Amino acid sequence: MEEKELKLQKQMGISKLLARLLVKRNISNSDAANKFLNPSEDNICDPYLLHDMDKAVERIQNAVMNNQMITVYGDYDADGLTSTAVMYETLEQLGASVNYYIPDRFVDGYGPNIDVYKKLISAGTELIITVDNGVSGYEEVAYAQSKGVDVVITDHHELPDKLPEAAAIVHPRHPNKKYPCPDLAGVGVAFKVASALLEDIPQELLDLVAIGTVADLMPLLGENRALVKFGIIALRNTQRLGLLTLLDNAKINVADISEETIGFALAPRLNSLGRIQNGNTGVELLTTLDDDRAKQLADKVEELNAKRKELVTTITEQALQKLAEENPNKHLINVVAGENWHEGVLGIVASHLVERTGKPSLVLSVSEDGETVKGSGRSIESFQLFDAINVHRDLLISFGGHHMACGLALEKSKVVELQRVLDVEAKNQQLDLDKKTPLEVEQTIEIDDLSLDFFEEIKQLAPFGVANPKPIFSFSNYKVQKSILMGQDKNHFKMTLKGRQEAIDAIAFSIGENGQQLVNNADEIEFVGELSTNVWRGQTKLQIMIKDFCLDIAETTKIRVNDLRHSKLTPNLLRTDGEFFFFDATVYRKLANYFKRDARIIVGLDKLPEQAKVNNLIIVDCPPNLESFSTLLNKVEFEEITTILYPYKPILLTGMPTKEELGKVYRFAVSHKNIDLKNDLNKLADYLKIKKDLLIFMLQVFFEVGFVKIDNGLMAGSSSSRRINLKDAPSYRARQRLLEAENVLLTSKTVEFEKIISQFITV
Incomplete structure (x- = not known):
């Protein structure tokens, strides 16, 4: 290994560290290293290396020349929306008669839908082009062909045993033609079709390609790496009004856009459309040329994204409460179902349950008639979720997915049996919930060797993501100068580490109940982390983001x-x-x-x-x-x-009241007199849309600070100009402490x- 590093270091004229990081990524010669560090157009493959590309281009060109109505049939996630936008803009540029259709998650479901195909064909569609879906649509394609309508499929999902008899199937993993980058996203496949149709690499579409590829968690190697690297440059210079407004709403500086911006800001916002409503507005947002419309759509996205977060938080807490009540310790897999749970966010909730409990999790919503449940599952690396469920398809109405994620529907009466068989499958797979996937640590670095130049050198490996993770380091030769808890809830931890000359902050987010123990024993903590920067008042500082830590405290007793x-x-x-x-x-x-x-x-x-x-x-x-x-x-x-x-x-479920709730109750109290709490409390809770127990608590707090007076069960508000901190009220402090205890102990x-x-x- 060291010999390869030294050879690469000499050939490339790079540092020993960068050479080491490249070799650990199986890049050990100068040609491969140059392609990785400095991708060029040579990294972009010939689109005709994809299966059926010639057939697809010929059929689409024929439709354009004959003014046939083309419908681009997409998908409702970020990859599907960007794929649709890429294909739609390309066809418009060619002068085609084109529209697009984004399936409704709650009405049409995922992928091809024969009822939708019927509607499209009845409305005059003469050619259907699928993007980010289609290979599972055997019956739908057969129906379209029977009506004289061709279907061109562009997709990247798992290929079924029986492929549709389409006019063309453009797929990077088609068994009849091996493509150099088999892990293209749906938007990547659509982009290759666009390149073939336009006989060039359409650089103005690369911003969309980067978003869809990162959002769909595709490996960032080979052509994907080049597409995303160029796409991030395109994003920093994008003229798309919708994206610019979306970034502005998210308070993101366009010049600072990276793969993390896509993963944590753009992708969740675009995904929120299909999760909460319909994704059609996402394509319009990405393609509109109208300033006012862009603003209107971006604001709508922001609103839906906020609603998505709220739903995820609420349902996650409800699911955790249900699991607590149902004694999950005897189960290796979480299976939880609830009424009125929004189907669009169940996959995210399942991911949160995996994070909170360490167990593979299925989250299901009960139908209105109470007969069926439908939902999503998320797994951990050591458990093949798809395989575990696939052998029990007889229990299910519908099912699809892969190793780490799935979607399914079944009769409610069979949920208990599903839980039982999954626990059996977990034992068959020898699932060990206490065994964590080890982090790959690149090397140990002295604190004094860290600098912004060092960080810039590591950034040459970006964009980071699947198959090219950020380097993780351990650190040596330092003393802990200071350690504190941060954040409103004091659930973030920060240490200042001092070397012989240099000092740097190391930060761990969401450390839960470990906080005070970490502060008290900071000198004993072993940790590994990634390097990042923090910009404050124009000054850029290097910092360490702690990814994992270990704190061994000697046990005084064995119990x-x-x-x-x-x-x-x-x-x-x-x-x-x-x-x-x-x-x-x-x-x-x-x-x-x-x-x-x-x-x-x-x-x-x-x-x-x-x-x-x-x-x-x-x-x-x-x-x-x-x-x-x-x-x-x-x-x-x-x-x-x-x-x-x-x-x-x-x-736990109701938590602490929000500022808005406290304000609402206070305004009502000071504007009304002689409220009969004995007889009208339920009516008051319904009117204010606040749970009764929470309302009683708020009124108790207001009584303690003098905002209300209660005499013989009759309450009247007492307005005051005094500045009073409600958190000082005994009831408020007691509830906060109880909530903390329940969070930690339950x-x-x-x-x-x-x-x-x-x-x-x-x-």
């Missing part, structure tokens, strides 16, 4: 944890041998009759005997805050702990929960 947090609370649970502890006397009174006469029960921290010793400490209810939980664990000496943590009045996986208990004991 056995019986995790019953997600078990249904039944009388049998309250008949376990051990010492039962309740934080809340109200919860104890509710359950008192279920205990055996000789049960040993302690209610309240103040009732704990000094130096209490028990064999099995059974914690029945959820504590009001983490401090109480820590106090209990450190006041009682035990060999075994059983955690039920029954949430008597859970607030949503963590068993392995994480055991670590949390150990950390509390060692505090």
Whole structure:
């Protein structure tokens, strides 16, 4: 390896680091390195190397010359929308009579739809060109042909055993013709057709190609790498009014556009159209020449993207709550179904569940009639989700997907059986949920060797993405100068690392309950990370984005944890041998009759005997805050702990009220007198569209700070010019602390929960 690095370093006149990074990517000679680092038009393949390209071009040219009506049949995701825009603009440039159709996710489903084909043909379509779909449409193509309408398929998805008898099938993995870049995105295939039709490389379309390729997570190697690299340059100089307005709304400087801009800003916004409404407006946004229309459409996208985020957050929390109630610890796969869950975001929700629980996840929405469920699944690298479900197609109404993702529909009555067979398949595949995919660390670097020049050198490997990830490094020769928690919720962690001369910040986002432990033990943290830059007040600083870390804290005691947090609370649970502890006397009174006469029960921290010793400490209810939980664990000496943590009045789903909700209730309170809370509270909650429990909480807070007066059940607002911070109210602080406790103690996986208990004991 080192010999190859030295040879490449000498041949290319590059640094040892860059040579090492190239060799680790199997690029070990100067010709391959030049093509990788400095792609040119030579990296763009001849479009006629694609199967049936000659047939496709001939049929399309014939349609243009004879003024036949052409319909471009696309798809509703970012790849499909950009593919449609590429083909539509190309045909318009050729003077074709052309329109486009984007299937509706909720009406037409994905891909070819025979009812839609019938409508298009009845409306006068004489040639259908599919983009980013089509190879699965055997029946649809046969119907079109029977009506004298040809179909030209351009697609990149998995090829079925039986291909449609289309006029042409342009596909980079067609078995009859091997293409040099088999991993083109749908937009990449459409671009190759455009290149053949225009007899040139249409550079004005490269911005769309970059968006679709990155959004569809295609490997950024070979021709794809060149297309995206050129496409990012095109994006920085784009004249597309829709994209410019979209970027402006997202507060992104056009000059700063990168593959990350596409992945985290443009792609999610374009995808939100098909997820929430219909994707047709996406194509119009990408192709419009009208300033006002561009602004109108971009604003609509921003609105839908915000709605998508809100739906994802809400459904994710509801799904986690359902999983908690249904005892997921006995399942290796999450299968969760809910009513009124928006189908368009279930794939994203499934991804969030994978992140939060570490398990492959299926998220399903129950139909209005309650008979069927439909949804999406996402997996982890070590579990073949498609294979696991594919062998049980008899349970399903419809199904499709690949290793990491799928879509499916089935009868609601078969969901339990699906859960059972998936758990069996997980065991057959020897799924180990505690085993993580290892990160590939490039090398160890001294802090003093880091610089902006060093960062610029690494950037030569961009664009980064699938098959070309950002380099991850470990770091040496530094001392931790400072460590803090950041963010409104204090869930981000930052260290300032000092070498002999240089200093640099290292940041970890969303570290959850580990925060204070990291701050307290920053000197002991082992971590790896990527390099990035932070621009503040015109100054560019290098920083490390922590990708993974390890903190070993010596355990002072070895205990056995019986995790019953997600078990249904039944009388049998309250008949376990051990010492039962309740934080809340109200919860104890509710359950008192279920205990055996000789049960040993302690209610309240103040009732704990000094130096209490028990064999099995059974914690029945959820504590009001983490401090109480820590106090209990450190006041009682035990060999075994059983955690039920029954949430008597859970607030995870409702959380804290928003500023808008607080403002709405306050305005109503100060403008009305003598509101009868005893009799009209339900009506008031319905009127304000706020959950009753949350409304009661807000009124309690307002009462404590003097915003309302309550006398004999009658409430009246009390306007005040005083500046009052609601967060200082006792009820507000108590709810925040309870929410923190529920988040940490009720949503963590068993392995994480055991670590949390150990950390509390060692505090």
